[in-house]
Amino acid sequence: MGRGFLLAAVVASAFCGSSAIAEVKAKPNAVDAGSEIAADIVAGEKQYMRECRACHGRKAEGVSSFPKLVGHPADHLVQRLEQYRAGEKLGPNTPLMAAVTKELSDQDISNLAGFIVSLPE
Numbered sequence: 001m002g003r004g005f006l007l008a009a010v011v012a013s014a015f016c017g018s019s020a021i022a023e024v025k026a027k028p029n030a031v032d033a034g035s036e037i038a039a040d041i042v043a044g045e046k047q048y049m050r051e052c053r054a055c056h057g058r059k060a061e062g063v064s065s066f067p068k069l070v071g072h073p074a075d076h077l078v079q080r081l082e083q084y085r086a087g088e089k090l091g092p093n094t095p096l097m098a099a100v101t102k103e104l105s106d107q108d109i110s111n112l113a114g115f116i117v118s119l120p121e
Contacts, residue, residue, distance in 0.1 A: 038114075039115070040114070041111070041114050043108075044112045044114050045115045047108060047112055048060070048116070052100075052112070055093075056068075060116050060119055065092070066093065070116060070121055071121045074114065074117045077112070077113040081101055081109045082109060084097040084100075084101040085098070
């Protein structure tokens, strides 16, 4: 497979009301071989705007002490969200992130990561 950032096109049909679901290929790096996740980009965007935007910015560009998310591979984002959800201490924002992520399902996490990697850097 190629090293593209998006494995499949996001397809949304206004006529049948389907969600935009895409296979998102993680942006490769030295640690990540580039596995794929199934993500509902529209659901991820809604969740991001509701839960993440205030701290990480509208386009995941980072705000103040809250890091930039755009540009990270999907696998990295999934891993971090799962670590926060499990209560692992990752830095000074852990208490806030643990509270935000504790109710996220695996699919919610995939959707969020899919939405973030779909954003332009």
